[in-house]
Amino acid sequence: MTETTIVASNFIRSIMLEHVKHDKHTSQLVTRFPPEPNGYLHIGHAVSICLNFGLAQEFGGLCNLRFDDTNPGRESQEYIQSIKRDVSWLGFSWHEKAYYASNYFSDLYGFAIELIEKNLAYVCDLTPGQARRYRGSLTQPGCNSPYRERSIAKNLDLFKRMKRGQFGDGERVLRAKIDMASPNMNMRDPIIYRIRHTQHHQTGNQWCIYPMYDFTHGLCDALEHVTHSICTLEFEDHRPLYDWFIENVTVPSRPHQYEFARLEINYTITSKRKLKLLVDEGWVQSWDDPRMPTLSGMRRRGYTPRAIRNFCAATPVARNKGITDMSRLETAVRDDLDTYAPRAMCVINPLKLTIANWPDGHSESLSLPIHPKDVSMGYRKVSMGRNLYIDQADFAEQPPRKWKRLAPGQAVRLRGSYIIHCVSVIKDANDKVIELICHYDHDTLGSKPQGYRANGVIHWVNDAEAIPLKVNLYDRLFNHPNPEADKEIDFTTQLNPNSLVVVTSAIAEPSIAKSSPGDHFQFEREGYFCVDIDSCKQRIIVNRTLPLKDSWVKINS
Numbered sequence: 001m002t003e004t005t006i007v008a009s010n011f012i013r014s015i016m017l018e019h020v021k022h023d024k025h026t027s028q029l030v031t032r033f034p035p036e037p038n039g040y041l042h043i044g045h046a047v048s049i050c051l052n053f054g055l056a057q058e059f060g061g062l063c064n065l066r067f068d069d070t071n072p073g074r075e076s077q078e079y080i081q082s083i084k085r086d087v088s089w090l091g092f093s094w095h096e097k098a099y100y101a102s103n104y105f106s107d108l109y110g111f112a113i114e115l116i117e118k119n120l121a122y123v124c125d126l127t128p129g130q131a132r133r134y135r136g137s138l139t140q141p142g143c144n145s146p147y148r149e150r151s152i153a154k155n156l157d158l159f160k161r162m163k164r165g166q167f168g169d170g171e172r173v174l175r176a177k178i179d180m181a182s183p184n185m186n187m188r189d190p191i192i193y194r195i196r197h198t199q200h201h202q203t204g205n206q207w208c209i210y211p212m213y214d215f216t217h218g219l220c221d222a223l224e225h226v227t228h229s230i231c232t233l234e235f236e237d238h239r240p241l242y243d244w245f246i247e248n249v250t251v252p253s254r255p256h257q258y259e260f261a262r263l264e265i266n267y268t269i270t271s272k273r274k275l276k277l278l279v280d281e282g283w284v285q286s287w288d289d290p291r292m293p294t295l296s297g298m299r300r301r302g303y304t305p306r307a308i309r310n311f312c313a314a315t316p317v318a319r320n321k322g323i324t325d326m327s328r329l330e331t332a333v334r335d336d337l338d339t340y341a342p343r344a345m346c347v348i349n350p351l352k353l354t355i356a357n358w359p360d361g362h363s364e365s366l367s368l369p370i371h372p373k374d375v376s377m378g379y380r381k382v383s384m385g386r387n388l389y390i391d392q393a394d395f396a397e398q399p400p401r402k403w404k405r406l407a408p409g410q411a412v413r414l415r416g417s418y419i420i421h422c423v424s425v426i427k428d429a430n431d432k433v434i435e436l437i438c439h440y441d442h443d444t445l446g447s448k449p450q451g452y453r454a455n456g457v458i459h460w461v462n463d464a465e466a467i468p469l470k471v472n473l474y475d476r477l478f479n480h481p482n483p484e485a486d487k488e489i490d491f492t493t494q495l496n497p498n499s500l501v502v503v504t505s506a507i508a509e510p511s512i513a514k515s516s517p518g519d520h521f522q523f524e525r526e527g528y529f530c531v532d533i534d535s536c537k538q539r540i541i542v543n544r545t546l547p548l549k550d551s552w553v554k555i556n557s
């Protein structure tokens with residue numbers, strides 16, 4: 001990490017400050033980011049990454065990347081690779097190597113044996129349906145399993161046979177012996193191990209029993225000497241169990257869990273399960289579809305790691321739940337891109353414009369700044385000629401009042417070039433305007449016109465040097481601010497049907513021809529764009545990152 005991430009003051013940071021002040025941890029402060037490799041990382045994970053890596057960095061500690069890989073059926077190497085790539089792209093590096101919960105399967109097995117030997121765990125033969133009934137409810141205490149009082153020797157024997165593969169999936173489980181009457185359902189003899197005859201992406205066929213998340217997580221924290229185990233609020237009720245496991249087996253360190261409210265952003269979703277459904281059912285093209293709130297989708301769309309880090313740093317880490325406005329993320333992206341994205345002119349919906357008084361065959365080279373606020377970025381060349389294109393949206397035959405663009409009899413300045421007047425229009429058989437005939441005022445290059453005013457400034461592209469582009473105009477994925485609010489309504493019905501508009505007729509000035517995938521541009525008066533990863537010299541594809549201004553609420557409310 002080259003740049004330091006500033007984590008805004010928050011309650012977890014305050015706790016750490018206190019701990020450091022009182023020397024609570026004799027050794028280093030250690031955090032971890034523990035994704036389950038069952039999907040791609042999204043903007044919510046970015047908050048957790050910035051928090052865990054950022055705080056470790058600030059306090060001179062370490063942050064481990066640890067894959068929580070205890071569900072082999074749902075996980076894959078593809079997800080592991082994407083997660084590593086996304087964490088690196090965000091600007092963080094993990095300590096030494098990435099860890100896996102599966103690195104500790106032998107230790108965890110040993111802890112399970114220790115619990116059995118202490119008469120704190122037993123093998124239970126109840127079917128899943130029976131176990132559910134025995135568990136009770138929020139208002140009813142549970143009942144002890146008839147297998148709860150098995151002898152330690154019997155439990156050891158059965159558990160070892162579970163490990164040796166002598167039983168089928170779901171036939172038996174190992175459970176902690178805690179309290180079936182606890183008001184906290186998580187403490188009602190939770191399952192520690194279940195049988196799954198499934199190949200694991202890291203351990204192959206070595207195991208057919210797999211530890212549960214609650215058992216695994218805290219004990220891995222302890223094995224890695226994690227001091228502050230930061231997670232989201234839904235794990236608050238699991239904390240007594242987290243502590244119970246750590247207090248009842250022999251571990252090398254004592255981690256503590258701290259919870260904060262997960263990030264929720266309007267107009268999108270941050271549930272991996274639902275994002276996977278959008279991919280699997282073809283609502284979007286892939287996990288890195290630029291409309292997805294995944295880090296890979298945002299990267300492809302043109303969001304930058306710095307913008308995402310700035311957004312995360314400014315997002316309150318709190319105990320109370322709230323919904324963050326999408327425009328805050330978008331503003332962070334605009335603010336970042338504004339400072340360095342090279343400017344260029346691109347006409348998305350071209351309308352032919354002929355300058356009738358321009359000398360035939362004449363061309364004039366013009367220099368435009370690459371960035372108007374940073375001349376050190378240099379200049380780009382565009383040439384002015386007789387046959388140009390402007391955007392259809394910049395011409396109105398019957399302009400409304402205060403029209404700031406081109407209209408019959410009116411004048412506008414072509415960006416970086418001359419002032420032109422529209423003298424006539426040519427229409428097709430359907431009365432559609434297909435060409436504008438204009439005159440230019442040759443005294444107006446770099447100077448004001450004499451005796452009249454131009455209506456405004458519009459962008460243009462010279463036909464003689466136009467580069468054809470495919471433009472993907474992306475918009476928000478959902479129409480509804482909270483697509484998951486109504487549990488009765490399928491969230492896919494809230495998708496924005498206009499979240500992608502593909503334009504194949506766009507043209508741009510020549511500076512775009514040298515671009516490579518991932519390059520950013522501000523197309524003047526249009527917005528920020530990023531060259532797509534599928535782009536090549538023969539066919540340039542650009543994705544609209546964001547329009548220049550946030551007009552979403554105005555248009556859609």
Ligand code: ATP
Pocket residue numbers: 033034035036037043044045047048068230231232261262263264270271272273
């Ligand atoms: P999901 O519900 O989307 O599947 P998850 O919590 O199951 O999310 P994990 O891969 O387990 O996904 O998450 C890794 C870490 O990221 C966890 O510590 C989790 O608390 C954190 N995290 C996940 N989603 C968010 C979010 N929306 N805001 C903040 N942190 C999050």
Ligand code: MG
Pocket residue numbers: 036
């Ligand atoms: Mg999780």
